[in-house]
Amino acid sequence: xxxxxxxxxxxxxxxxxxxxxxxxxxxxxxxxxxxxxxxxxxxxxxxxxxxxxxxxxxxxxxxxxxxxxxxxxxxxxxxxxxxxxxxxxxxxxxxxxxxxxxxxxxxxxxxxxxxxxxxxxxxxxxxxxxxxxxxxxxxxxxxxxxxxxxxxxxxxxxxxxxxxxxxxxxxxxxxxxxxxxxxxxxxxxxxxxxxxxxxxx
Numbered sequence: 001x002x003x004x005x006x007x008x009x010x011x012x013x014x015x016x017x018x019x020x021x022x023x024x025x026x027x028x029x030x031x032x033x034x035x036x037x038x039x040x041x042x043x044x045x046x047x048x049x050x051x052x053x054x055x056x057x058x059x060x061x062x063x064x065x066x067x068x069x070x071x072x073x074x075x076x077x078x079x080x081x082x083x084x085x086x087x088x089x090x091x092x093x094x095x096x097x098x099x100x101x102x103x104x105x106x107x108x109x110x111x112x113x114x115x116x117x118x119x120x121x122x123x124x125x126x127x128x129x130x131x132x133x134x135x136x137x138x139x140x141x142x143x144x145x146x147x148x149x150x151x152x153x154x155x156x157x158x159x160x161x162x163x164x165x166x167x168x169x170x171x172x173x174x175x176x177x178x179x180x181x182x183x184x185x186x187x188x189x190x191x192x193x194x195x196x197x198x199x200x201x
Contacts, residue, residue, distance in 0.1 A: 026059040032138050039067045039138035040097065040131070045081040048142030056140070057092060068095035070136075072127050074119040075102040099130035 032039055041056055043049045056065050071085055089096045101119050104126040105112045113119060131139060 022055065022058075025055050029056055029059045029140065032140070033066060036138040038134070038136050039140065040134070040136040041065070041067060041069045041140040042127070042142075043069045043071050043085065045071070045077070045085050046142075052140055052142035053088065064093050068097050068134075070097040070099060070127075070130060070134075070139075072099045072123045072130070073101065074123060075100070076119055097130065097134060099126045101126045104129065 041049075041053060043053055053065075053069065056067075060066060069089065073082075085096075088094065101110070101122050104110045104122065109129065110122045110125050113122065130136075
C-alpha cells in the first residue's frame, strides 16, 4: 500500500508527542549505527539508560541489538542493579562490556575518594579509557533536559573528551595516511628511476 503525503501527515499528527519523540530517537539510533563502525550503548541501570536500551531494542526488533552495552561499574552499586543489568543482558542476548572504576584506581589512573566518597566523577576517566580500549566510535548515553547541574557538568565533560578523542584519532589517521602517501611517492620515484635506468641500458 502506498501512502501519500496527506496520509503520512495524518498519521504523524495523530501520534502523541511522546510517540513522535520515540520515533525520532529510534531514527537517530538507526542512523548512527548505519554511519559508524563500532557504537556502544552506555548502561548504568538507572531510568535514563533503561529507556535508552528499550529504544535500541525497539529500533532493531526482532533482530538483536547490533552493538554492545557498556556498564561503568563504580563498585558502589546496589546488588539489585547488577542483578537487573545481568537479567536484561540474558533476556535480550546483549553483549556486555564492564568498565571498572576500581581497576582504574588500582592502575593509578584516578585517585581513590575513600570508602565514604562518591566515585561518580571518577567514572569519566574509566569510561574514556574503555572507549579507547575497545575502539568505540560512537556512544549512546541517556540524559534528561532537566538533569541536575552537577550531573550535567560531568556529562558535558565526557562529551568534550569524546570529541577531543575523535579529533585526535582523525588527526592521527590523516598523519599516517600522509606518511603512507609519502612512502608510496618515494617508492614510485625509485621505481621510475630504475625504469629509466633499465630503458637507457
